Amino acid sequence: MRVIVKSDRVAIIAGILSVLLISLALVPGCLSGEPDAGNTHSLGVPATPSPGSNMTGTPEPAVSTNIPHITPRKKLGLTVNSAVRYQTLPGFNNKAGTGIAVINVSLTNNLATQYQLSREDIYIETEKDQTLEHGGDRLSADMASKYFHFPVRINPGETKTGSIVYIVFTGTTKNNLVLKDNNQTTMARVDLNRIYTYS
Incomplete structure (x- = not known):
């Protein structure tokens, strides 16, 4: 039975990362840095900008997600x-x-x-x-x-x-x-x- 030492673990993790990077390089456009046409993800789903940003890269003020509590009107x-x-x-x-x-x-x-x-x-x-x-x-x-x-x-x-x-x-x-x-x-x-x- 072989005991895996710390250096072996590092080698295994490095090997897995290398395989992932090679796989991504083979898929067209994944590492190209060019935006998808129509601002969509590679699966054709429209890209959703993160809060506080827009598609041009210019920071926008964060939008409050607090929804006001509305009390129903009484009869x-x-x-x-x-x-x-x-x-x-x-x-x-x-x-x-x-x-x-x-x-x-x-x-x-x-x-x-x-x-x-x-x-x-x-x-x-x-x-x-x-x-x-x-x-x-x-x-x-x-x-x-x-x-x-x-x-x-x-x-x-x-x-x-x-x-x-x-x-x-x-x-x-x-x-x-x-x-x-x-x-x-x-x-x-x-x-x-x-x-x-x-x-």
């Missing part, structure tokens, strides 16, 4: 224009420990069909309870005319702006306006504590 867009807390308002008979919140919102229908929003789909979430709107047909006619009437119907591409009135608990630390779709999937949650003004 209904919500903008809170204002949120005002009152102790009470004319026409209201709210109990002690409660106040009135008037939230002015813009609702945009991003669908191709009419959207119908029920009062259960837009509410104030606190640590005590969920608070539904208390306006529209629940008030006198002159008061109700100032607020959204539910269900609110919004045509495709339309934005409706109006106020929603809520009777809310005083002293709550969590005050989020939550908008859900008909499947009870949350479309928006707005922290009213950042927006509230007091009157």
